[in-house]
Amino acid sequence: MGKDNDMRGLSELEINEINAEIAHAPYRSSVAIEALKIVQKQRRWVSDDSLVAIAEHLEMSAEELEGIATFYNHIYRHPVGEKIILFCNSVSCWIRDSDGLEAHICSRLGVGPGETTPDDAYTFIPVPCLGACDRAPVMMVGDDLHQDLDQDKIDGILPALANESLVNRGDDQR
C-alpha cells in the first residue's frame, strides 16, 4: 500500500530523526553519515531513491553523498539480510585460518562472500580488521562480537541464530 511510496522518499520518522541531527550540526550536509545510518536502520540498506531523497533533504548533490556512502564501509547500497555477518580477513585472523573458517561459514549458509541467504536471514561480508586482533579469528553477527573462533564455535553460533531467525519469521507471518 503506502509502503512503496515510503520506500521512495523519506518517512516522517526518518525526516524527524535527521532533522534532530541537523539541529546540532554546523550545516546540513555535515550529518550525511548519520542520515544514511538513520535510513539504513529503518530499511536495512540505502537504495538509489533513498540516497537521492537524503541528498535533497541535506541540500547536497547525490554524487557527493554517494561518495560518502561508498567511503563509509557500513552503509549498504544493495539489499542485505536481517543480520549482517562481518567476518575479519585481515592478517591476525588470516594467520589463524580465517580462510578455512570463511569457507566453513559459506558452506553452512550456502552463500559466497557478499551474498545473502535465500531466506533473507544473513548476509555474509568479509571485512578488514575488526579491532580485536588479540582474540583472532573474529566476526560480528549483527551487533555481537564473536572472538577466538574455530569451527565448533561457529557451529554453535550459526544454528542458534538460524533458529532465532526462524522463530522471528514465524511470528512475523502470523
Ligand code: FES
Ligand atoms: S586482524 Fe582480525 S580483528 Fe584484527
